[in-house]
Amino acid sequence: MSIRHFINLADIPPASLHAILRYAHELKRSKFAPPQVLDGLSLAMVFDKRSTRTRMSFEVAMKQLGGHTIVMNMDEMQLGGAESVESTAAVLSRYVDAIMIRMSDQPLMEELAKYAEIPVINGMTDRSHPCQIMADILTIEEHLGAIEGKKVAWFGDSNNVSNTFVEAAPLFGFELVLACPEAIHDRVPAGATVTADAAEAAKGADVLVTDTWVSMGQEGKSLDMFWPYQVNSELMAKANDGAIFMHCLPMHEWEEVTEEVAKSPASVIYDEAENRLHAQKAILAWCLENAGVSLRQAGFEFV
Numbered sequence: 001m002s003i004r005h006f007i008n009l010a011d012i013p014p015a016s017l018h019a020i021l022r023y024a025h026e027l028k029r030s031k032f033a034p035p036q037v038l039d040g041l042s043l044a045m046v047f048d049k050r051s052t053r054t055r056m057s058f059e060v061a062m063k064q065l066g067g068h069t070i071v072m073n074m075d076e077m078q079l080g081g082a083e084s085v086e087s088t089a090a091v092l093s094r095y096v097d098a099i100m101i102r103m104s105d106q107p108l109m110e111e112l113a114k115y116a117e118i119p120v121i122n123g124m125t126d127r128s129h130p131c132q133i134m135a136d137i138l139t140i141e142e143h144l145g146a147i148e149g150k151k152v153a154w155f156g157d158s159n160n161v162s163n164t165f166v167e168a169a170p171l172f173g174f175e176l177v178l179a180c181p182e183a184i185h186d187r188v189p190a191g192a193t194v195t196a197d198a199a200e201a202a203k204g205a206d207v208l209v210t211d212t213w214v215s216m217g218q219e220g221k222s223l224d225m226f227w228p229y230q231v232n233s234e235l236m237a238k239a240n241d242g243a244i245f246m247h248c249l250p251m252h253e254w255e256e257v258t259e260e261v262a263k264s265p266a267s268v269i270y271d272e273a274e275n276r277l278h279a280q281k282a283i284l285a286w287c288l289e290n291a292g293v294s295l296r297q298a299g300f301e302f303v
């Protein structure tokens, strides 16, 4: 049985991605009586960058489904010091049932997964943020119905979150337009529809989405070229009636979005944040359906 990593959306069969989302909707409906499907299982959570949502939602997800977590910052671990990725992966595989890791260096995360005997879940790299996009699709489905055929317009920087929208668009059948400054069009993944015209991108959109112009690790960067891509009321007015505003958070009000839009009825940012919890419960259940080193999974009986 192959190990179910959750690192790149494109590496996961689309039928499984759809099944994860269906289960996420179901888990949200049963949020006050969560099924104990991860009873006795443990998740290691490792971070090389700050986090509020990813850390809290994975921790609560594991605990509500009956599992346990252990959290470490990468600079507290031997990894990055004397210990190799291979050795770290082998050792963690003997202690826990899955690893959720936020690691800037995606190739290093993929190397960790290569050596791990348990699922590795991508908690964000400099290149991608798949758990965020699963929560975003869950949120779009909740507010607008099926995502297939909807127009999603992205504004601002080209980054880990927009890259994952690009990856998701053909898998989920939605139209995606990225409105970004001309100077960074070469950073947009091949095959994506990109424009420098924010108003054009907003026209007919069902979802307007943005993210910080300064991702973690880019502090000090100039904001000058991004101002035409601020999501404000004027831009929202060009979208379809009933269009929603999304942001993965944390946001910088009055930079990538005005306070007026962020606090408007069109804004679904806190549903989106809540949905990290429900989407990740389903991701964990999928990853751990056939894997694990726990006593329960091994069928051990004390009596």
Ligand code: CP
Pocket: 050, 051, 052, 053, 054, 055, 124, 132, 248, 249, 250
């Ligand atoms: N959206 C998101 O990943 O938030 P955190 O950085 O707080 O985890």
Ligand code: NVA
Pocket: 159, 160, 161, 211, 212, 214, 215, 216, 248, 249, 250
């Ligand atoms: N693009 C942002 C996302 C944070 C959740 C960053 O990498 O900092």
